[in-house]
Amino acid sequence: MPDRRAFGQDSTHRPGGERMLLPTVREILRMDPMADALPEVLAGEGGLDVLVRWVHVAETADVARLVSGGELLLATGLAWPRDARGLRSLGRELAEAEIAGLVLELGDRTPVAPRPLVDEFRDAGLPFIVLHREARFVAITEAVHARIIDDQTVALRARDEIRELFTGLSLRGSPADFIVAQAARALGCPVVLEDTGHQVLVAENVGEGEAELDRWEQRSRAAHRGAGEPGWTMTPVEARGMRWGHLVALPGEPHPAGRSSVLEQAAVALALSRLADRDDDEWIRRSHDALLAALLGRRFSRDGGMAARFEAAGFPVAGRVLAGVAVRSRTGRVEPGGAARAVEAATAAGAQAIAAAHPSSPGLLVLVVSARAGRPAADAVAEALASGDAAVVGVGSDAHGIPGLLASVEEAVELSGRGAGGRGRHAVVQRAESRPLLRLVTAFGDDPRLQEYSERMLRPLIEYDLANDGDLVEVLRAYLSHPGNRTRAAAASHLSRSVFYQRIALIEDLLSLDLDDGETVGALHAAVLARRVRG
Structure with missing residues (x-):
């Protein structure tokens, strides 16, 4: 269910920040006008990857009050203080102004870097660079500013393309899984749509999913608190004061439009898609459809990856008793709300379940049931479902792990095809225990x-x-x-x-x-x- 968001709450949460399309100090040192002057880093090597917002020539001693942060300063030291106290004060002021670094051209007036100033920069972790040859400051600033402006032009063009992409998806009424897939393709990294309870609804570009989705709920909650998971970018999916979940991009390369901008446009498309859905559980239903289709279609190469997908969707696998249940309808189709009622029956029996129509049999509802050891619940679920429009209910063997669950579901599907249905309004319940040959065959799996x-x-x-x-x-x-x-x-x-x-x-x-x-x-x-x- 969605959360109603309080007015004024932040709309976007981005743990760890995002690398903008700006050059770093390290990249500027490699540009020809700077490299020709033989730069040497005397302090702050750990800060060479900080982003440079602008390059500025600054000779005055009170330059700190003229900057706004992120600048790389170029100087010859002509107007700097000559005493140690003044130099230390200048270093502290520049550090407090959060400049990106300081470049000093050595010459007749300043043949060596002032030690007190270098020490202040080292203590602050800020890059202090000296140039051993004469540099053309105009050429340096021109090269850096041209790079920044070109990158910003590319960013604007990329933002227009992303906006056009997701606007088109919204107008065409594209489903949530396709929107998330397009976001993952644009970013070139795994992208996950989770609900407000931190359960995965859609996961795209996750490969096997074992590493990306392992312990998802715990990791997601920690990331929302701002703890751990560096490189994650998160954007809420919300509209009209209702929040349905979050879109999460896992670590990846920068995008010209900005990773957060891509996610925000995708989140808008998802919100419009959600508003257009009349069924409040549409996203959950699609998620369960995709999971069971992947299981039944054997669209996975590693059991651990499939288990991670189920766990991330809120279906425990490890240390649980698993079973498949299949319900064949009298009407030849799964009735609206049938999957939701089946999940409710499992919850009432003290178990968790995922239910969806069989991908190739529209009249067959398939459940996977997970219960704690010593509390098998498949029989209780089957009895609860053996009424209404159910004709035959098949119950697979108790199992452990993904291979056992797949065999149990196959048993249940096969069992549901036996018999013409019960008398009156009560279905026939077929159990794998009464079919030893079927259990033998499914035990061999894909041998x-x-x-x-x-x-x-x-x-x-x-x-x-x-x-x-x-x-x-x-x-x-x-x-x-x-x-x-x-x-x-x-x-x-x-x-x-x-x-x-x-x-x-x-x-x-x-x-x-x-x-x-x-x-x-x-x-x-x-x-x-x-x-x-x-x-």
């Missing part, structure tokens, strides 16, 4: 030997179906699901008994197998289950 076995056993039927737009694999599945009862198998295939018998005879002929043999039936059943679980 290539199992896939090869399934392909070898069923290849004649698959090729026949592809060539003739046939249904032999599904007819065989119905036959194996109702062993010894061909009448029920024919009904499950939506075929008359005579046509069903013809299909069975054709299957036996193509496979050169006897479907009345128990070992053959068991072998084919394992092959069919492996093919279905594999998707």
Whole structure:
């Protein structure tokens, strides 16, 4: 749920600041007009990467009152005090004025750098540089100012491009995940959209996500307090006094328009998208859809990365009992609010859950359930969901870790396809414990030997179906699901008994197998289950 923001609250929080498009003292020392004068750093080496806002020639002793901070001063020392006390006072005043550094050209009047002044700069950590050759101050200031002005022109052009990009996304009604993806592409770094509870809704450009999203809630809360996580840039997503979350850019290279400017434009587009959504839980629903689609589609290469994504979304994985639950609807589609009710049922059972419609089966609602050890909650969730528009509820085996969770979800999906539904308003609950062969098949997961076995056993039927737009694999599945009862198998295939018998005879002929043999039936059943679980 969004937070209502108090009037006057800061709109943007940027821990660690942001590097603007300005040259550093180090970069200026490398420019030809400066490098030709043989610069030497006598103090403040640690401050060479400070940004220089302007370059100014300053010879007077009271120059500190004429600057506003960030300037690199050029001097010959002609009007400086000659006594140690005056030089120390000058050094303290310049440090308090927060200049970027001081460059002294050595010459006849000032053959060496005044030691008291150098000591003051060293104590303050400010760069003190001497030039061993005569320098053209005009050439130095011209080169630096041209660089600053050129960079600012580039920045203005980049800001216009970013504004045009996100304005276009707003006008087209682009969804949140696409807006965040465009922000990540523009910045060339990971970008995360989190809700007000610091749960990740969208994460783009995070690679495997294991490092970027690990312990996200704790790290995000610390960053909002201004502690830790250097290089993060954060911008609130809000409109009309309502705050829905924050957009967070992780460390990356500077952007010509400014990292914060890019995020602010993206946040405006997200706020407009949020205002256009009638469903208050639209972002959460899309987030859960994407997570479960990635899990079921095996769109991850490391279990740790997938676990980090779930954890960042508020779904605990480590040290938890996990299970998959699948609910097949009587109406052939997941009813509006069905996912939210399923999550509420899990919460009431003392567990956490993520729910979404199956990406390839619109009438199937899939849940992943996480409970503390010793408090498995999948059965309680299933019983709570076995009413209303539910026809069949499949409950997968208890599991640990991402591979086990994936197998459990696949079991639940397969189980939800069995049976015609319960009587009255109560659904049939199918549990993996009653299907030992299914549990055996899913335990092998993506083992290539199992896939090869399934392909070898069923290849004649698959090729026949592809060539003739046939249904032999599904007819065989119905036959194996109702062993010894061909009448029920024919009904499950939506075929008359005579046509069903013809299909069975054709299957036996193509496979050169006897479907009345128990070992053959068991072998084919394992092959069919492996093919279905594999998707």
